[in-house]
Amino acid sequence: MKAQLEPFFRPSSIAIIGASEKPASLGFAVMNNMIVAGYAGRLVPVNPKYREVLGLTCYRSVLDVPEPVDLGVIQIPAKLVPGIVEDCGKAGIKALLILSAGFKEAGDKGHALLEDVLATAKKYDIRILGPNCLGIMNPAIGMNATFASRGALPGRIAFISQSGALCASILDWATEQGVGFSYFVSIGSMTDVGFHDLIEYMSTDPQTSSILIYMESLTDARKFMSAARAYARTKPILILKSGSSEEGAKAALSHTGSLAGNDLVFDAAFKRAGMLRVEKMADLFYCAQALAMQPRPTGPRLAIVTNAGGPAVLTTDYLIRKGGKIAALGPQTMDSLNQLLSDNWSHNNPVDILGDGTAEQFGRSLRLCLDDPAVDAVLVIFVPQAITPPDTVAWAVVQESRNTDKPVFASWMGETDVTNALEILEKGSVPAYRFPESAVDVFLLMNDYAKNLEILYETPEEVPEAFTPDRMKVRQVIDQALASGQTQLGREAITEILDAYEIPVTRVIHAPTSEAAVNAAEQLGYPVAVKIDSPDISHKTDVGGVVLNIHHPDLVMNTFDRIMERASKARPEARLLGVTVEAMANKRYELMIGAKQDPVFGPVLVFGMGGVAVEVFKDLQMALPPLNMSLAKHLVQGTKIFKLLDGYRSMPGVDLDAIYFLLIRFAYLVMDFPEIREMDLNPFAVDEHGGVVLDARMMIESVGAATRPYEHLVISPYPSQYCKVFQLKDGGEVKLRPIKPEDEPLEAKLFDYLSKETIYFRFFGYIPQGDPEFLSRFTQIDYDREMAIVAETPVKGQRTIIGVVRIVGDNWNDGAEFAIVVADAWQHQGLGSAMADYIIQIARERGFKRLYASFLKSNTAMDRLFRAKGFHVRSDDAQTNYGELMLETPVENG
Numbered sequence: 001m002k003a004q005l006e007p008f009f010r011p012s013s014i015a016i017i018g019a020s021e022k023p024a025s026l027g028f029a030v031m032n033n034m035i036v037a038g039y040a041g042r043l044v045p046v047n048p049k050y051r052e053v054l055g056l057t058c059y060r061s062v063l064d065v066p067e068p069v070d071l072g073v074i075q076i077p078a079k080l081v082p083g084i085v086e087d088c089g090k091a092g093i094k095a096l097l098i099l100s101a102g103f104k105e106a107g108d109k110g111h112a113l114l115e116d117v118l119a120t121a122k123k124y125d126i127r128i129l130g131p132n133c134l135g136i137m138n139p140a141i142g143m144n145a146t147f148a149s150r151g152a153l154p155g156r157i158a159f160i161s162q163s164g165a166l167c168a169s170i171l172d173w174a175t176e177q178g179v180g181f182s183y184f185v186s187i188g189s190m191t192d193v194g195f196h197d198l199i200e201y202m203s204t205d206p207q208t209s210s211i212l213i214y215m216e217s218l219t220d221a222r223k224f225m226s227a228a229r230a231y232a233r234t235k236p237i238l239i240l241k242s243g244s245s246e247e248g249a250k251a252a253l254s255h256t257g258s259l260a261g262n263d264l265v266f267d268a269a270f271k272r273a274g275m276l277r278v279e280k281m282a283d284l285f286y287c288a289q290a291l292a293m294q295p296r297p298t299g300p301r302l303a304i305v306t307n308a309g310g311p312a313v314l315t316t317d318y319l320i321r322k323g324g325k326i327a328a329l330g331p332q333t334m335d336s337l338n339q340l341l342s343d344n345w346s347h348n349n350p351v352d353i354l355g356d357g358t359a360e361q362f363g364r365s366l367r368l369c370l371d372d373p374a375v376d377a378v379l380v381i382f383v384p385q386a387i388t389p390p391d392t393v394a395w396a397v398v399q400e401s402r403n404t405d406k407p408v409f410a411s412w413m414g415e416t417d418v419t420n421a422l423e424i425l426e427k428g429s430v431p432a433y434r435f436p437e438s439a440v441d442v443f444l445l446m447n448d449y450a451k452n453l454e455i456l457y458e459t460p461e462e463v464p465e466a467f468t469p470d471r472m473k474v475r476q477v478i479d480q481a482l483a484s485g486q487t488q489l490g491r492e493a494i495t496e497i498l499d500a501y502e503i504p505v506t507r508v509i510h511a512p513t514s515e516a517a518v519n520a521a522e523q524l525g526y527p528v529a530v531k532i533d534s535p536d537i538s539h540k541t542d543v544g545g546v547v548l549n550i551h552h553p554d555l556v557m558n559t560f561d562r563i564m565e566r567a568s569k570a571r572p573e574a575r576l577l578g579v580t581v582e583a584m585a586n587k588r589y590e591l592m593i594g595a596k597q598d599p600v601f602g603p604v605l606v607f608g609m610g611g612v613a614v615e616v617f618k619d620l621q622m623a624l625p626p627l628n629m630s631l632a633k634h635l636v637q638g639t640k641i642f643k644l645l646d647g648y649r650s651m652p653g654v655d656l657d658a659i660y661f662l663l664i665r666f667a668y669l670v671m672d673f674p675e676i677r678e679m680d681l682n683p684f685a686v687d688e689h690g691g692v693v694l695d696a697r698m699m700i701e702s703v704g705a706a707t708r709p710y711e712h713l714v715i716s717p718y719p720s721q722y723c724k725v726f727q728l729k730d731g732g733e734v735k736l737r738p739i740k741p742e743d744e745p746l747e748a749k750l751f752d753y754l755s756k757e758t759i760y761f762r763f764f765g766y767i768p769q770g771d772p773e774f775l776s777r778f779t780q781i782d783y784d785r786e787m788a789i790v791a792e793t794p795v796k797g798q799r800t801i802i803g804v805v806r807i808v809g810d811n812w813n814d815g816a817e818f819a820i821v822v823a824d825a826w827q828h829q830g831l832g833s834a835m836a837d838y839i840i841q842i843a844r845e846r847g848f849k850r851l852y853a854s855f856l857k858s859n860t861a862m863d864r865l866f867r868a869k870g871f872h873v874r875s876d877d878a879q880t881n882y883g884e885l886m887l888e889t890p891v892e893n894g
Helices: 002-009 026-037 078-090 104-124 164-177 195-203 221-231 255-259 262-272 281-293 309-321 331-340 359-371 390-401 416-427 436-457 471-483 491-500 514-524 553-570 629-637 656-672 741-753 756-763 772-779 831-845 860-868
Strands: 013-017 042-046 071-074 095-098 127-129 135-138 143-146 153-161 180-186 210-215 237-241 276-278 301-306 377-382 408-412 508-511 528-532 546-550 579-583 589-598 602-609 620-623 676-687 690-693 696-700 724-727 733-738 786-795 798-809 815-822 850-856 872-875 880-886
Touching: 002 095, 002 127, 002 135, 002 195, 013 026, 013 143, 026 042, 026 143, 071 078, 078 095, 078 104, 104 127, 153 164, 153 195, 153 281, 164 180, 164 281, 180 195, 195 210, 195 221, 210 281, 221 262, 237 262, 237 281, 262 276, 262 436, 262 620, 276 281, 276 436, 281 436, 301 309, 301 359, 301 436, 309 377, 309 436, 331 359, 359 377, 359 390, 377 390, 377 436, 390 408, 390 416, 408 416, 408 436, 436 629, 471 491, 471 656, 471 696, 491 508, 491 696, 508 514, 514 528, 514 553, 514 579, 528 553, 546 553, 553 579, 589 656, 602 629, 602 656, 620 629, 629 656, 656 676, 656 690, 724 831, 733 831, 741 772, 741 786, 741 798, 756 815, 756 850, 786 831, 798 831, 815 831, 831 860, 850 860, 860 872, 860 880
Parallel strands: 013 042, 013 071, 071 095, 095 127, 153 180, 153 210, 210 237, 237 276, 301 377, 377 408, 815 850
Antiparallel strands: 135 143, 135 180, 508 579, 528 546, 528 579, 589 602, 589 676, 602 620, 676 690, 676 696, 724 733, 733 786, 786 798, 798 815, 850 880, 872 880
16 A cells, blocks of 8 residues: 555654764764755664764663654664664664665575564564665655765656665756756665565656666566556656576576577567557666657657768668668648749758758658658757757757647757757757657657557457367376476377367377388378487477478388487487378468566467577567457567568458457466476467478476466456456346456447436546546456456447446555446446445455545445445545445445
């Protein structure tokens, strides 16, 4: 809950434990920084060696402080910290910022100290930020609880860093650039308060416009993804991630394992959560600034307006190299530019209006480009000339940028001559850069961010068909293999598993002898493929264990002998069981579909170009399960081979919907069985007539018993266990089920069945009924932190949502906000009461301690419902009541 972090960022009193008057000490630095910053709250130095520190009364212990303390800042030797935490607990301090080092990074002794600290903190319900961190700043209240050499300017950017040293350099840079912060946090070892806590707190802070994160590692990926996906829709979250883990770089048994490095998994996770990853520190701040100033682009097509051809050409080259597109201006735009500009203008994009171009020509050219539907954004490049003042052109650009929903960027090249113009652009909310390449970088990053948000905002298509996997069959195969000590499954077992999930695979016959191989080829029909059969050889091609297009029995016998000989020489320790024989499949394209267990994010899916050269071309995209049709489409369309699959020149396209649905089935397989460590379907051969798996490999391992379904995933799948049927008082049946992203059109249609009064009661006023962004927040939910149950029934032959009840929890799994609405025509049918009972039951199952809601006092029906369900109702203000239900014990319905 937000209140738990409030003492860290808005404390009314702070105890500096270890305060000192020695100028070279941490205790002095923190005390001095707090005083210099102008902290308006009560500052309490604590140190048994002093009676006074920097003019303030100093106490021997926090237990001696006569008034309550909100935040304790600890900078003493690590060995003394456990005892101080105990004292803080007894003193009622609920938030501790531990700057001290000597814990995780100090070996076994440090780990033991940390365990003592955490145990004590749990006993007293204390939240801890750190240890081993620089500290916290909140410039708005004059709080600088750090030992940094300078403070932060006030602003609207929240910055979170795992590196204290990086924080110091960022502060220096930001001050010079005039960049301000709402919060500046060095998070340290993250033993308690983590990224997810800070994202939740800062995302709900009205003074924060964006959240910037420097990340070195991640410990609780599920909570991080849950918080990020919940709030990335409303505030940009930008990440600079350094390094890649050793686990991701280790050699793996499958193509997927060796190709899907851990750092690439972070990329996939950030995209799935609607976040933006950048590669340079400056881009963090440039993008945050641009996103706060300008609308997001809807595509990669850039128009350039300039008075200097050379920089514009260089910028165009840079744009293309980085994956952007130079916009093709329409005929109407070209005609208008011809009328506006001299005969010698460039007659193309970039629009070079020449060195004597006026401010009016700049402004009108910008307007014409912005009005062109083929343009997604415009960059204005100005080079100082003797004829046109930089300031007047800047004013013209600012004026035109105010009347568009497309982003405008500016690059005023130079230093002294353009200083005033840059200030005009900044004040006019036009991001301006000394060099145009920086503007291109920011534009393309903003476009990436917009595409990442599409995954959260869009309405995915309905799954084209249902399928019922034979989970019991797969469970039997995997359990038998593990019981016999196998970690790599043979082709026969893999085929059984793929069949159970309706994944098409070629028929394979095992042949222990050359004669058996010939018989198998005769059964299948020529031509055939012969492959080595060994539980110890993963990549058959590497040992010469694959021969294709065999047309004659004699060749089959010779091939058997050759393959066995090659495999024996290459891998003398391997168990050779013979060969497998399968019919050749002549398909145009070879794809790879894979999965691996990532040490941070759990199961990860891989899709791309397949075949023996998969590791050469590395045309792959990654995604986290679960998938729906829309997410599968994003995965496929991100590869280069997609252009061929979609149909290229005279070649027909493949059935892409079939590939999307196959990816969904494959994702379900990986989700259902955490024992799958790595898996390849390579190649998956496909053409316009369909696709089939030609070869597959699967590595498995034992896992512990799960305490809840799908706990190995970082994104909760659709909770189908909450689907059931309810009978109305009039005998009609209503299906109660969790909401889906695909329900967005049905959710929009629900408003047609709500009276103005019902809408007013539910939303406390007018709401934008047709706004996709508004509707997405209700349908694109994170099942790990919230739940919405819809009531669905047919109306005039159409599926119709007639009611929704939801709970939205916090990251601490403490409380959840309750809301409910039932369409007017279905009220007084017992539906609202049943939906309330159901969501209360779900809240209990998920471990929430309480439900709460505010509702209008004029909403007497809600008042009756709350009291009937055991809510304690009290007056909140003149207009609203507040209801709260404690969930420790079941409540009898009244």
